[in-house]
Amino acid sequence: MKIIEINNLTKTYNKGKVIALDNINLAVEESEIFGLIGPDGAGKTTLFRLLTTLLTPDKGNAKVLGYDIVEDFEAIRESVGYMPGRFSLYSDLTVKENLQFFATLFDTTIEENYHLIKDIYEQIEPFKNRRAGNLSGGMKQKLALSCALIHKPKLLFLDEPTTGIDPVSRVDLWNMLKKLGREGITIFVSTPYMDEATKCDRIAFIDNGHILNIESPENIITNYKQNLFAVKSEKTYLLLKALEKFPKTINSYAFGEYAHVVLNGDENQLKEYLVQNDFKEIDIKKIDPNIEDCFIEEIRVISQHNRGINEA
Amino acid sequence: MKHKELIVDGVNITDKYAIYAENLTKKFGDFTAVNNISFNVEKGEIFGFLGANGAGKTTAMRILSGLIKPTSGTAYVAGYDVYKEQEKIKNNIGYMSQKFSLYEDLTVVENIKFYGTIYGVKPKENKERTFTLLETLNLQNEANKLVGSLPLGWKQKLAFSVAIFHIPKIVFLDEPTSGVDPITRRQFWDLIYDASNKGITVFVTTHYMDEAEYCNRISLMVDGKIAAMGSPAELKNKYKANDVNEVFYHLAHSAKRIE
Numbered sequence: 029m030k031i032i033e034i035n036n037l038t039k040t041y042n043k044g045k046v047i048a049l050d051n052i053n054l055a056v057e058e059s060e061i062f063g064l065i066g067p068d069g070a071g072k073t074t075l076f077r078l079l080t081t082l083l084t085p086d087k088g089n090a091k092v093l094g095y096d097i098v099e100d101f102e103a104i105r106e107s108v109g110y111m112p113g114r115f116s117l118y119s120d121l122t123v124k125e126n127l128q129f130f131a132t133l134f135d136t137t138i139e140e141n142y143h144l145i146k147d148i149y150e151q152i153e154p155f156k157n158r159r160a161g162n163l164s165g166g167m168k169q170k171l172a173l174s175c176a177l178i179h180k181p182k183l184l185f186l187d188e189p190t191t192g193i194d195p196v197s198r199v200d201l202w203n204m205l206k207k208l209g210r211e212g213i214t215i216f217v218s219t220p221y222m223d224e225a226t227k228c229d230r231i232a233f234i235d236n237g238h239i240l241n242i243e244s245p246e247n248i249i250t251n252y253k254q255n256l257f258a259v260k261s262e263k264t265y266l267l268l269k270a271l272e273k274f275p276k277t278i279n280s281y282a283f284g285e286y287a288h289v290v291l292n293g294d295e296n297q298l299k300e301y302l303v304q305n306d307f308k309e310i311d312i313k314k315i316d317p318n319i320e321d322c323f324i325e326e327i328r329v330i331s332q333h334n335r336g337i338n339e340a
Numbered sequence: 341m342k343h344k345e346l347i348v349d350g351v352n353i354t355d356k357y358a359i360y361a362e363n364l365t366k367k368f369g370d371f372t373a374v375n376n377i378s379f380n381v382e383k384g385e386i387f388g389f390l391g392a393n394g395a396g397k398t399t400a401m402r403i404l405s406g407l408i409k410p411t412s413g414t415a416y417v418a419g420y421d422v423y424k425e426q427e428k429i430k431n432n433i434g435y436m437s438q439k440f441s442l443y444e445d446l447t448v449v450e451n452i453k454f455y456g457t458i459y460g461v462k463p464k465e466n467k468e469r470t471f472t473l474l475e476t477l478n479l480q481n482e483a484n485k486l487v488g489s490l491p492l493g494w495k496q497k498l499a500f501s502v503a504i505f506h507i508p509k510i511v512f513l514d515e516p517t518s519g520v521d522p523i524t525r526r527q528f529w530d531l532i533y534d535a536s537n538k539g540i541t542v543f544v545t546t547h548y549m550d551e552a553e554y555c556n557r558i559s560l561m562v563d564g565k566i567a568a569m570g571s572p573a574e575l576k577n578k579y580k581a582n583d584v585n586e587v588f589y590h591l592a593h594s595a596k597r598i599e
Contacts, residue, residue, distance in 0.1 A: 066521070067491075067493065067521035067522075067523060067524065068491040068492040068493045068494075068519070068520060068521055068524065069491030069492070069493075070521075113519075164393050164394045165393055166392075166393030166394065167393070167394075188519060191518055191519040192393075192438065192515060192518045192519065192547065193393065193547065194391070194392040194393045194547050194588075194592065195547060195549055195585055195588050195589060195592070196392055196588070196589060196592045196593045196595075197392070197393060198547075199589070220519050220520060220521055220522075221548075222522055264554070265533045265537065268530075268533075281523075281526050282526055282529060282554060283550060284549075284550035284553035284554075284583060284584070285553045285572065285573075285583070320522050323522060324522060324523060327523055
């Protein structure tokens with residue numbers, strides 16, 4: 029049995045004027061960490077809300093743990109854990125009270141499943157008598173995750189669990205998700221951090237209500253066919269502007285210390301151009317793409333395609 | 341209006357620095373949120389203010405933007421004293437946070453007009469700048485839509501543009517790109533570079549370590565103190581790290597204070 033199975037799912041808002049999800053198909057296997065990656069407004073949260081039975085679709089259907097998202101919504105609610113993107117716990121209850129509340133609601137106790145949340149809950153336990161509304165962003169996320177896990181769900185929905193979280197806590201959180209995966213819990217997660225996509229077993233790129241690609245992160249990287257270079261010089265800002273104007277540039281963008289540039293040409297031509305334009309300390313190297321390069325390329329191809337349609 | 345010159349150790353800090361802080365401390369009861377920090381930000385610089393959740397970044401930023409007073413220490417922002425001249429500081433800075441920045445139930449144009457007006461931009465000027473802004477952000481078709489209906493990335497770009505609409509000396513950005521996708525984040529940084537090129541000093545916090553690389557200098561706060569400061573290249577060199585992420589991990593994972 030597939031843990032999640034989505035068939036031709038469509039959801040519109042505003043009497044059909046806004047198409048949030050357009051004919052989506054997708055399946056998630058048992059114990060998988062499945063990542064949903066896409067820009068703001070792509071339809072990620074809508075998909076989470078459909079699968080957690082908070083919304084109903086316009087067309088198509090989906091099964092979660094074998095239950096239909098419309099007919100069997102009660103069964104789904106009992107068996108999944110859901111951490112929404114927006115903080116949704118009770119601000120005027122304490123940390124401990126929130127956790128207690130969720131345990132009681134699902135007819136279990138904190139003690140029974142404590143081993144699942146131990147790693148993360150221990151970090152907020154010193155503040156267990158603080159009201160949830162007074163926690164910092166990172167602590168709120170940790171509490172929300174603990175509450176979503178306390179009934180030992182078979183499937184965990186996490187909508188951007190690491191947004192606003194510092195890099196050290198992000199590593200902690202992903203280590204914990206890996207561990208849950210080994211316990212047999214399936215995880216359906218969205219994130220705006222591309223480096224986190226590589227920690228998923230498979231990912232789906234989503235844009236503008238469409239699923240573009242479903243692959244393992246390794247395959248997505250292997251399938252990248254462009255000539256990609258990392259470029260550095262003494263003047264970053266001007267370099268970025270110059271790269272945009274280079275006739276052989278297909279795409280260029282900042283990437284940390286370096287600029288990344290997709291070329292329809294080789295590095296010597298680029299070097300010549302930069303020297304002509306008075307850049308110094310030029311460093312150009314051919315590089316393998318990372319997942320963020322792949323995502324940017326997907327979106328570029330799609331938007332080019334859409335522009336073609338609009339102009340035609 | 342030109343304010344008085346401030347000389348510290350023979351340096352005219354009003355001319356040289358957009359922000360000058362020495363031994364700045366803020367206590368809440370027996371908790372020291374900001375512990376004796378000293379740093380300067382030069383005019384026109386993009387300064388990245390990094391740290392783990394709860395390290396004290398937001399508190400420091402609230403002091404520097406004139407919202408709360410420090411417990412002890414010295415700090416001048418745009419040449420104004422954080423103890424005595426909070427209102428002048430507010431007039432000379434822009435501020436944008438990840439949580440609240442725009443009114444969702446006003447339209448794009450109404451938000452711009454509102455902020456322009458409270459910062460004293462003259463009506464004619466207000467109109468002209470609004471036109472340019474909508475063009476720069478490619479928001480002409482959305483001008484009369486409610487801000488609440490825009491995607492997050494658009495909102496953040498608009499919020500930044502509104503925060504510098506009155507052309508402040510310094511703009512404070514508190515996690516402006518949290519949750520924003522990779523393409524929109526880069527467009528956001530284009531806006532930051534443009535502002536910096538126009539002479540606006542940028543003071544920014546972020547959890548994206550690739551963005552830390554876009555700053556001229558960064559500081560890293562751990563447990564209320566500044567654990568490291570320098571250009572990204574200097575810090576990578578010093579800690580023998582491949583990227584800022586490694587520097588961050590090296591320094592911040594030893595933090596005692598949780599959140």
